[in-house]
Amino acid sequence: MNAKSPNTPLSLTDWNKVDAHIIAQHEYDEAPELTDEMLEMAEVSKGETLIREGNGPLTKALRGRPKSLNPKEQRSVRFSPEVLDYFRATGKGWQTRMDEALKEWIARH
Secondary structure, three states: OOOOOOOOOOOOOOHHHHHHOOOOHHHHHHOOOOOHHHHHHOOEEEOOEEEEOOOOOOOHHHOOOOOOOOOOOOOOOOOOHHHHHHHHOOOOOHHHHHHHHHHHHHHHO
């Protein structure tokens, strides 16, 4: 049966142990002190409500792969089985090689 038991705890964390922990000085030394500049870059939220957008290096807009200046477009195209078999047989990256072959053809015509 895949359904969770109604008595399954939501967390495996022992919150009483966490609450009882007294932070030692060396634990404070492990984390850098937050500066005003760091706080100015932070995204501020209250629950699910965004109060202020972040502008630091880890903001959502800057995460992940950089946006291309010339992004590819996804389209549905039909090719003959022979063409697909040929390019698929070349291994991983076959779609990129197919794109390059079409670009070469365009440059010659």
